[in-house]
Amino acid sequence: MGSLFRSEEMTLCQLFLQSDAAYACVSELGEMGLVQFKDLNPDVNAFQRKFVNEIMRCEEMERKLRYIEKELKKDKLKIPDSDSNPKAPAPKEMIDLEATFEKIESELREVNTNAEALKRNYLELTELKEVLTKTQTFFREYGVGEQGHGHHNVVEDAQHALVPEERVGSVQLGFIAGVIPREKVPAFERMLWFACRGNVFLRQDEIMQALEDPHSGDAIHKSVFIVFFQGEQLKARVRKICEGFRATLYPCPETAQERMDMLRGVTTRLEDLEIVLKQTKDHRYRVLLNAQKEIHNWIIKVKKIKAIYHTLNMCSFEHSRNNLIAECWAPAKVLEEVQAALRHGQEMSGSSVPNILHKMSTKDIPPTYFMTNRFTKVFQSIVHAYGVAGYREVNPALYTIISFPFLFAVMFGDTGHGFIMFLFGLWMVVSEKKLDQKKNDNEIFKMMFGGRYIILLMGLFSLYTGLIYNDIFSKSLNLFGSSWKFNYTQETLDGSFSLQMKPEDIFDDATTGAYPLGLDPVWQASINKITFTNSFKMKLSVIMGVLQMASGVLLSVFNHLHFKHYSFVLVQFVPEILFLLCIFGYLLALIFFKWLTINAHCASCAPSLLIHFINMFLYKYEEPANINGTVPAFHCDNMGPFGNYSQFEMKCTGQTVFYPHQKEIQTALLLVAVLCIPILLLVKPFLLRAQHNAKMQRKAGLGARSHEHLVSSEVLPGQEPGPAESQKTGIELSGLSASEVDISTSVSINGGRGDAVMTMEEEEEGDAEAEFDTGEVFVGQAIHTIEYCLGCVSHTASYLRLWALSLAHAQLSEVLWNMLFRMGLKMDLPYVGSILVFACFGAFAVLTIAVLLVMEGLSAFLHALRLHWVEFQSKFYHGDGYLFDPFNFKEQMDPTLDDQ
Amino acid sequence: MIRNSLPVSNCQTNIQKKKLTMTRADTAFAVVTIFWGFIGVVCPILTGLFMRKSPNRGIVQIMFVMTAVCCYLFWLCAFLFQINPLVGPQLESNLIRTMQYEWYGINPQHTPEHPEA
Secondary structure (H helix, E strand, O other), X not given: OOOOOOOOOEEEEEEEXXXXXXXXXXXXXXXXXXXEEOOOOXXXXXXXXXXXHHXXXXXXXXXXXXXXXXXXXXXXXXXXXXXXXXXXXXXXXXHHHHHHHHHHHHHHHHHHHHHHHHHHHHHHHHHHHHHHHHHHHHHHHHOOOOOOOOOOHHHHXXXXXXXXXXXXXXXXXXXXXXXXXXXXXXXXXXXXXXXXXXXXXXXXXXXXXXXXOOOOOOEEOEEEEEEEEOOHHHHHHHHHHHHHOOOEEEOOOOOXXXXXXXXXXXXXXXXXXXXXXXXXXXXXXXXXXXXXXXHXXXXXXXXXXXXXXXXXXXXXXXXXXXXXXXXXXXEHHHHHHHHHHHXXXXXXXXXXXXXXXXXXXXXXXXXXXXXXOOOHHHHHHHHHOOOOOOOOOOOOHHHHHHHHHHHHHHHHOOHHXXXXXXXXXXXXXXXXXXXXXXXXXXXXXXXXXHOHHHHHHHHHHHHHHHXXXXXXXXXXXXXXXXXXXXXXXXXXXXXXXXXXXXXXXXXXXXXXXXXXXXXXXXHHHOOOHHHHHHHHHXXXXXXXXXXXXXXXXXXXXXXXXXXXXXXXXXXXXXXXXXXXXXXXXXXXXXXXXXXXXOXXXXXXXXXXXXXXXXXXXXXXXXXXXXXXXXXXXXXXXXXXXXXXXOHHHHOOOOXXXXXXXXXXXXXXXXXXXXXXXXXXXXXHHHHHHHHHHHHHHHHHHHOOOOOOOOOOOOOOHHHOOOOHHHHHHHOOOOOOOOOOOOEEOOOOOOOXXXXXXXXXXXXXXXXXXXXXXXXXXXXXXXXXXXXXXXXXXXXXXXXXHHHHHHHHHHHHHHHHHHHHHHHHHHOOOOOHHHXXXXXXXXXXXXXXXXXXXXXXXXXXXXXXXXXHHHHHHHHOOOOOOOEOOXXXXXXXXXXXXXXX | OHHHHOOOOOOOOOOOOOOOOOOHHHHHHHHHHHHHHHHHHHHHHHXXXXXXXXXXXXXXXXXXXXXXXHHHHHHHXXXXXXXXXXXXXXXXXXXXXXXXXXXXXXXXXXXXXXXXO
């Protein structure tokens, strides 16, 4: 069988690793990614573990790397995606790495601090320059006191404003110049006015260029201001106000000459500063470029180191022989590779003592592992979404590959829509590699991309079921010619609005028979189409349902056989399958029988299967009429035109018995089914109890033994008593770990294995004293019986959703065509009609995709999934395992440090 | 199908003459059964021979078998459902006129007062 039928066989291995080689070996195992380490120090605090220092160093390195990453982002340098997979470096190299990171980090910090200081200087100088230039303007207008050039109106205004006329020329005005953020100017002005009682004069001008804030790098707009006042008091007050508004004040010389000199000096200094700033930026850029080349590798390396040390922390350290002991689960198939990895690790670390791999047998439940490829992975994941398969039990995913898309297609059933879905899936599969690398963040697309193979298969099967339902965008194909050959006269046609055709007259039995591929195209436009398809789809759903459930019950046989519960096959499987087949298998047989034997000639005598089924349980039988002393056999041809009796003579209704010995057969089937219930209910618990008692007697006869254990969870080979069958069939040690702790397992409702609740105390010597709780076992089995029997009925009805959804889909499709697109086609407008048709088609297409493909697709997907999870899997699947979670470096390949 | 295989009685006072030839439905049944039989039986055997070393051999075989079983069953249900229909379609008269003309070439004889729909 394919590797998907059961989960892989796992062995618990014990690794004895030399201390110096341990790191390299774990690194090799991580590269391989096929072992799952068990934590041997579960009760040890994280800070008390052996390698906690190394982990802290790793954390420190990660912090530095994060800082470098942030700086890279600031300069908008992307971390390049590369496919390189560097191995984890040896511990000695770790020190080198640490040093490198330290150097880069300190360099970056230094550069940043310097750059900030330089920028601040630059800002000040720029502001000073602005102040000098702008005050030049002010003073020129004002015409400085000592020169007395004031002929401008502004000057006169200023003087008039500030000084009464008669005292012009003898007043000495002081001034303060500075720079203030633009937003604060109005408030500043008001404050000055209020505080100095209008005795100061403020001129301000905006600085055109935006200045860069040294710390945050934002652009700020500032204005230059100059305040004129007279006297020392006002000076002090103005100064205080400036401080309050956080305006920077600059010393501005009074004479124009000094101002020119200062301006020149400032300009020169600004130019020098610009050069220095540029060089600093270039230096930082160079450092970052160097880091950018390597950072991807560094991040991966650091993550790997940390993962290795975490794993090493899980091992137990043995001082006497200076080696680490690790316990791990590995698939039995890959033990060779594990050995090879260990040898490789030993070579790499240069140690001379070989590492030992020791297989242990244990009572622990191993993890479940399936080797999937990219096609089967998605089917396995939808099965696991409901419950991870138990160890080595039959895996429904193998069958889900086909049955899931098929059931979806039964509900989706439209060739046109199926084709669109198929194309979509095909596109995603063909451009797999390209789409995978693009790293799209859209969650919805990622989900659809993950299910590309499912979508492909669903589309393909929908194509097929659409052909059988004869439904392409709600239209039918007439490929072979209809089997209903009619030839009405015009008078008949004129006589009534619609005509109901009779199958005995119109249906061409002699030459064509039934339509070769699916439903006849004549039905698509008929008024009673829904009645016709309802009958078909309902019966189809029941047929599919019963067959899928029967196959589920059959699969449980494989489970019984594998776990060596041979008696369960007789005691559980046989009653289950008999119950299912006697009742619902019989219904299936009735359906096929009616399809094959009853035709239109005895249409009024056609048996109603539902009524017959109900009467089977009510034990009500209506015999056919007695004609001339004999009861004629119910044969459809007896009533036809070639027959001996007419339907009226036969006096048959939908409830009449329609095949000989129907009463006897049905009673027998009912009896068998009813008998199965107590067998299913009672026999198995008694059987389990008898087996348990036998086992106890055998154990008592063995006597006491002394045992030594290397490790507590190991079971020595000499300890297994008796034949393997009773050891395992008697009591299922599910979920039990061989320690001194009491563990009681809960009852698993999906019986099939001998689930029993028991408390088990196992002492160091290994003598198991099991207590068999009869009550719990009986209750468990009762629950299983009730659930199974009621489940058979309710699940069969549940499969009718196949009918319901396909009906809804067909109707929606018809509505979209008739009410939307056909309106555009029926319009009789020349020229304008073409545009309107285009618009109509647009609406039709959008609604088709949104409603019929996306919404109906999701709906059918969900219902098909539910049918698998509940109706199919409850017949045989336990789903109580846990996933194999190997120590794998592939997860560390993502070069971001965001998620920890 | 059962009716067609009944032996024709000696008195041929039948309204319809039944021929013992293969109907189109019989041909269809044979063809489809052979087709899915090929996919469901022969293809897995071929896979068993050609894919002997591949680990996915079992998966491919099961896929062939299940596809054949599901699809054949689906077709079979649709087929068997229609071989003995109990009711016929109810169509609008105008549609019948069109169908007779398009499918069976029956040219309606019109009087001028009844134009073709």
